[in-house]
Amino acid sequence: MGITYRQAGVDIRKADDALERLKPLIRKTHGPEVLADRGQFAALYALSSLRMRDPVLVSSTDGVGTKPRLAETAADHEAIGVDAVGMNVNDVLVYGARPLFFLDYIAMGRLDRGVYAALLRGIAKGCAESGCALIGGETAEMPGVYQGSDYDVAGFCVAVVERSKILDGSAVRAGDALVGLASSGVHANGFSLVRKALGLAELKRYKRQLLVPTRLYVKPILSLLRRVPVSALAHVTGGGITRRAASLVARKPGLTARWSPGNWPVPQIFQRIQRAGGIADDDMYKTFNMGIGMIVACRPSSAATVIRSMARAGIRAWTIGGIERSR
DSSP states (O other), X not given: OOOOTTTTTXXXXXXXXXXXHHHHHHHTTOOTTEEOOOXXXXXXXXXXXXXXXXXXXXXXXXXXXXXXXXXXXXXXXHHXXXXXXXXXXXXXXXXXXXXXXXXXXXXXXXXXXXXXXXXXXXXXXXXXXXXXXXXXXEEEEXXXXXXXXXXXXXXXXXXXXXXXXXXXXXXXXXXXXXXXXXXXXXXXXXXXXXHHHSOHXXXXXXXXXXXXXXXXXXXXXXXXXXXXXEEEEEXXXXXHHHHHHHHXXXXXXXXXXXXXXXXXXOOHHHHHHHHHHTOOHHHHHHHSOTTEEEEEEEOGGGHHHHHHHHHHTTOOEEEEEEEEEOO
16 A cells, blocks of 8 residues: 555544634624635635725735744743734835735644644734735645745735725825834844844743734724825835935935934834944844834824824834935
């Protein structure tokens, strides 16, 4: 008798059983727009309820980098699930778009029910907090590609925005204020450098600060956009605050986004990483969010309103700079 798929290291039933237990949690993220499926490998989402004149779909895909390696040592995987959502919903949000639905991709060398369940709980939690439906995903058990307990997580998000309300940076002008919204920590970028800079003992010591999940800005920002004119948004991820601030004026030759670290408190976790690795200031700001997870460009008269609005949502914010003419 020949070998079976299970003997080759892939146990389909284990994944099915684990998913079945989590279906009630996943269904809580569904609204009437999510239609019943036939048990096939695709999901249905009705657009008729949007009632928009000229809707534009906005999509994003992103992963969580090497942060799961730290989660393995801390046995805290739910935060990684939230990260997978946050990295995507915050990306589509910069266009002023509302997330509609999310799909995940989880790859493991060996399916661990506990880890898998924690990841899905985090993903469902992130979707619920962002107001989007978790409508599908893929679980890949890949022995020989991922070793032992290693795993990877990625996400895919689709959002929608009225064409006339797209935040594409065209409204940015000289004199605009830059309001920085506090991050919850390192989020999910730069962890290869984190792990290089900090030794094993320090990684364990600071694991709680390092594993705080990505802050989800969707609901506070969408609420803000209904009340305050915003010129542009930037989600501070890969490339750090240096690159993401520059993206605010990407469509505006002759303008530059100027900011100063002294305008907001840089969280201690970044200072510890920098000292441990002897990392130059320039590299820190080109790699990490340094305490600013989202930047709002707006007219100076609106900056105080933005800060107050974020405070009501439990998010600290500061005027960190402005838009100036290039010299």
